[in-house]
Amino acid sequence: MKNYLRLLSYARPLGSFIAPFLITSILASIFGVLNFTLLIPLLKVLFNQVDAQEMSKMLVPTSGFDPIKEFNYYFAKFLSQHGKQGALMFVCAVVAVTIILSNVFKYISIRLLENFKSNMVANLRQAVFGKAIHLHLGFFSNERKGNLISRIVTDVQEVENSIANTFSAATKEFFLFLAYIYSLFAISWNLTLFALLVIPISGIFISTLVKKMKHNAGEGQQRLSNLISLMDEVFGGMRVVKGFVAESFVTEKFREENQGYRKAIFNLAARREMASPFSEIMGVFVVIGILLYGGSLILSNESTLEASEFITYIAIFSQVMRPAKDISNAFSSAQRGLASGERVLDLIDSHSLIKDATHAVDLKNFEKSVEFKDVDFSYDGNIQVLKNISFTLAKGKTIALVGSSGGGKSTIADLVPRFYDPTGGAILIDGVDLKQVSQQSLRQLMGIVTQEAVLFNDTIFNNIAFGKNVSEEAIIQAARIANAHDFIVQQPEGYQTIIGDRGTKLSGGQRQRLSIARAILQNPPVLILDEATSALDTESEKLVQDALTNLMKNRTTLVIAHRLSTIQNADEILVVHKGEIIERGTHEDLLSIPNGFYKKLSLMQTL
Template identity: 35%
Template sequence: MFSSSEAGFRRLLPLLRPHLRRLIWGGVCMLIYVGCWPLLAWLAGQLIPAIGAGKLAQVVQVIAIALTVFLVQKLAQFGQDTMLAGPALRVSQDLRRDLFAQLQQVELGALEKLSSGDLTYRLTEDADRVGEVIYKTIQDTTPSALQLVAVFGYMVFLDWQLSLATLLLAPMVAILVSQFGARVMRAAERSQRQVSDLAGLLGEAIQGLPLVRAFAAEPWLQKRFDAEVDLHRQARYQTLRLLALQHPVVGFIEAAGILTVLAIGAARIQTGGMDGQSFSSYVAALLMLIDPISHLTTNFNEFQQGQASLRRLREIEREPQEPPDIDEAEPLGRLKGDLVLRHVSFAYVNEKQVLHDLSLEVKAGQTVALVGPSGAGKSTLFSLLLRFNTAQQGKILLDGHELIQVKAQELRHQVALVPQRTTVFSGSVEEAILFGRNVSKEKVKEAAILANAHDFIMSLPEGYSTQLEERGTNLSGGQLQRIAIARAVLGNPAVLLLDEATSALDAEAEAAIQLGLRRAMQGRTVLVIAHRLATVQEADQIVVLEQGRISDRGSHDELMARTGRYRELCERQFIRDLQSVSKKDKGIVRIP
């Protein structure tokens, strides 16, 4: 049953090694359970003639022995199932845990291309299916196969000629099961793909329902959903149809085989080749083959479906991974925030160049704004500074440490990100700021005060213990952004990366956030991705990026004094210069 393919269950065998002791004891129970079957077949051979001859004392004696054997067998079966269930479930748990750990290391560019609904389905339904197959393989398929071997061995002992005739029927059943199994696996893969597509559409639909309603697009979405549901139904029906066809076909072959054996057995008795008692044992043993054959047939189909699920899980392993730490990484220590980029070039896998020969120097404590059109490379530069990706050419230095030479975890403890859209996990407000870090409540409060978030947090029903709903929907966008700022400054980072945190907020929320940003930026090196140029006019340096190259740099006044891309962008946004803006619009809050 174990496949040698890339997705084969054989690759999961190392996960069973830590549970070898339980497997051995479970195996002992399994051998006792299986060994009882030939004994029961022998007892059946003793019982049937005794009943026919009316020998009551012998019948009672055989029944008492049979009941004792049954009791021992069922106790052994209980021990087998309980001892083997633990390792099987552990393997499923370890597989899911390992794949989730690998998923966390997938390059962000590759991760963003994956469907969240599909990934959710893989790590829940597919992983559960694999776990069920592992459990059934250990707890049901293996003893069923051993039962076949033990019982058929006893049949050969009784009459090898009759067993040879029985054995000739086995290849026919095996071929049928194999053919059905291959078709079931293909059908199962199609069905699982359709479920993944359906899960992906559901995830998009649930998040996008407000937009759908705003455009009165409910009929369009319902039509798409109905189409996906219908495709899933068709794919699932094909799998169930194959299973429904297999059972009667294989069952007919089994029935024909048993009747054929009975006919041959009758002929053997007539010619004196076997006696009635031996034939009774033989028929009892033959009937004992039906149940394990049925189990093996069903389990083989489930194994094929599990094989499809395991292949889908293994696809996660093939996604490009984040660059690992080198063996002897340099300790960072406490950073000041001096940042240097030297001739940095970068391209995503199988895509065109994003950054071209980019050089930049930022002194500790300076604020640098990155401006330019979409696709210019601003977000890519942030991903390099956080070491989500590694430049193919050039060097990035932080206080003289080349980023590739340090541990990613240490780097990210001192380079913090405030994203444009805040993501929070369900839990309390305090847990959202802590984000897995182990610091005191007092430190959390200090970070919240710094981010101008403490007052609104204290106004919540339970303060810092207030539970956040999914995606933080019980807080406003401005409140979520201030929590993101508190989360970023909690570890006292040396470098702060800001991805225009106020672009989608009203003036009041923007003012509250800008106050938090001003406090958070003090004494730190800050890089700002600026979409609204009015917010970065007082940055120490403004860097204009176009098509992955620095086309211009300087202060706001310097860039406005000469004709260039920055001035063109400012004029498009109706900004003249720092002096005219301050005179005409006192409402704009600027980053210092």
């Protein structure tokens, strides 16, 4: 119940919705029930059960507002003045008016509900995305991308389909149900008590179903997340799938997840749909019981009910089963929405492990150095990745990190913009611990170019600008420095060319030069280059390396290098192996170390 109310709270402002929705729902219910209660005097006339004494009572004007007595007064007036035909026309006219009003108010309440649902879903989806985008980088390393997309898209949509509809049944249908029950008690309280005996039986049955359905709903949503994750991985890596002739393998994986989802959804639907026929069967048996019990009382003259009242009672009771069934079905269907809602709320409740200090410092400029002091690091408290890392990256200098794969080079680079926090030691920027610096001001001082150029399915112009409001001249200037302008102007639409998903319409070297142009446009004082040329061919590498040389001018640079030829001019080279710095110095210094690790790497690449 707590999660249910919390999900509903995203439809804020609730105050502007609840009051008009409740009013229109109540009015729709009242006018809907009046259609049946107004039949009683008409049936009495048709069955010749209205005597002179009753007519005189009905012709007495009412004091105060009582719609039933008001109706009886005008009904009797029409009957006395125009006969049965006039009374019939009067009742039909009033029923037509009540039906029109009932449906008008029902339409207004539905419009309000749809606005409520769309508002809730938009706010919930915005909250989930906003929360996810601000979580620490490690969260995305541990979480499958497809699972995140599933929570933001399909789970939120399921909340709309189930939770919001349940709210409708819990209010609009509930009011209608109460109105019918009130009318039934007003006609015959003993018959109504007899009829309500079915409610505890139905309640026990449905509560048992609900518990089993919640498990099926949770499994179904997890299976759907797995399907989306698998599709994202397969479609994103289609070149590998084709290259390794793995179509059958991934198809079988998809089949397993798809069949698991089918079974979970089938079990959920089977149990959910069981509630409707059970309620209907129970309702029919109650109607049969009422017919037998009430009819026998009337035939034996032991009941105060007249035939017209009994017929109206049966008519109203046949209608009361509809809102009762809708409420039952809605709460059964809500289990899938609740399972999805819990997954959404779990993401909203996730906490970023990287947080700004209470009085975090905003850095305006980079003045002196970035210093690592005895830094240790491990992911999630497991195997230690870095041990006692110490070095100083002075302003205007270039430090290169080299070593075998998995040695910890990228982890060191990720610690500088504070994607992660060290588990031991400290990292200082201009003498201030990074944990005391606001993340936004820190990252605004840095430009990052990675091995994989991260581009978006947008224009070349927007990929370089990346959210910045800059002039076309500034974009072109950045592209020229990055050696990208020439190939850009050769594109069909120039700078307005759409480059496809992840820039697939461009070559690797072209994508990398666009990411360099983006970094140039930001004009950061500190650069982090993570093997920016390792995946390129010789011609592309030459163009990209020239672009990087332009980018590195007069900047402080931390370079992760795979090809040692690209970092020979670095001010200092750190050789990182198994999480430790085992050698350091200039290119010439390291080559002079007998049997040194760097010297072995250099010889291997030369060979």
